[in-house]
Amino acid sequence: MIWKWMPLINMMFYVGREASKLWKKIFMETYVELQLLAEKWKFLLAGLVFQYIHGLAARGVHYLHRPGPVLHDLGFAILPELGVQRAYLSETLFSVIFxxxxxxxxxxxxxxxxxxxxxxxxxxxxxxxxxCQTLRILTFYSTILPGPNYHCREGSPLAILPHPDSIFEVLLLNFPRGVLYGCGDLIFSSHMIFTLVFVRTYYKYGSNRFIKMLAWLMVILQSLLIVAARKHYSVDVVVAWYTVNLVVFFVDTKLPEMPDRSVGSQQILPLSSKEKESKAKEENHKLLNGDAADRRQRTQSSGKHMENGNHHVHSEAAMNGV
Known part of the structure; x- marks a missing residue:
């Protein structure tokens, strides 16, 4: 009777063993990442806080937005309009990428x-x-265009925001409705900023070639859907394409390259500033000691060479009868 349960027992032992390995790996990885977080948390927190500042700026420009006739756009003339009922396709694809x-x-x-x-x-x-978001804020505050989205057009009650009753209405961004139904923050597309940064990052640090190709196809499809859903003008997408790529290239040249962990070495973890200083002092100490040892070695070898040379001269003089 016990033989019938042997496969199940073996499977339970296997699952338990693998689960133990998985939890051990998660614990070790968390320990390593926490060390990095302890050193870099200020920069990460500043980046996260700026996401709120960007949302605050987009909320502010909505108060300045005034609806008007939708501008002539080449993308609008070429791509069929999705309409209000199918405009969700753009947000759905963006959510999948995000x-x-x-x-x-x-x-x-x-x-x-x-x-x-x-x-x-x-x-x-x-x-x-x-x-990218700093450049975007400077751009859409410079020239406020009439929004092409359906809720930003003339006649829509959401196109113009009434004067806020309190400062908290502005600071809280009327989340999430205020984020989803913004107007005026057009050039350039925030959706394209996130999409291009994410895809370019995966293209550099990802390992699956098929997913890389699929990701770029999704970026192209996302660009078309944004225009077809009338969420942005074509210029908003075009400017995002070259601006974000240039910014990513600039950041890659300025920030030190991340260590490649695939080589299998465990000493790839970036050192803290104190560890870097101590390591530099240790290397300088070794270098100075090494130079002194080399100097002594060269002195000793030179002395031996001079002794051999003098011995050779005296030998020749004796042979010549000098």
């Missing part, structure tokens, strides 16, 4: 094929987002 990247960025806690540290990855991502 949450897929979010889950992938934490996969080193579970998977063995770890190529990066999550803290350092998000440090680079937030640096790109902050620069």
């Amino acid at each position: 949450f897929s990247f979010l889950l992938w960025s934490f996969h080193p806690f579970v998977c063995h094929g770890k190529r990066f540290y999550t803290v350092l990855l998000w440090l680079r991502v937030l640096a790109c987002l902050v620069i």
Whole structure:
């Protein structure tokens, strides 16, 4: 009778053993990431706070927005309009890209094929987002265009925000309704900022070639859906394409490259500032000692060479009868 339960018992032992390994890996990865977080938390917090500042700026420009006739747009003339009923397709695709990247960025806690540290990855991502969003704020406050979205057109009660009753109405962003139904923050597209930064980051640090190709196809489809849903003008998408790519290139040249964890070395963890200073002092100490030893060795070898040379001269003089 016990033989019938043997496969189930073996499977339970296997699951228990693998679960123990998984929890051990999660614990070790969390310990390593917390060390990095203790050093970089100020930069990460600043990047997260700026996301709120960006939302606050988008909320502010909505108070300045005035509806008007939708501008002539080449993308509007080429792409068929999705309409209000199908405008959700753009947001759905963006949500898939956003949450897929979010889950992938934490996969080193579970998977063995770890190529990066999550803290350092998000440090680079937030640096790109902050620069792009700063440029975006400066741009859409410079020239406020009539929004092409359905709720931003003339006749819509959401096109113009009434004067706020209190400062908290502005600071709280009327979340989430105020975020979903914003107007005036057009050039350039915030959806394209996140999409391009995420896809370019995966293209650099991801490992699956098929997913990389699929991600770029999703970026192109996202660009078309944004215009087809009339959420942005075509110029908003075009400007995002070259601005975000230039910003990512700039950040890659300025920030030090992340260590590649796929080589299998455990000493790849970036050192803290104190560890870097102590390591530099140790290397300088070794270098100075090494130079002194080399100097002594060269002196000793030179002395031996001079002795051999003098001995050779005296020998020749004796042979010549000098």
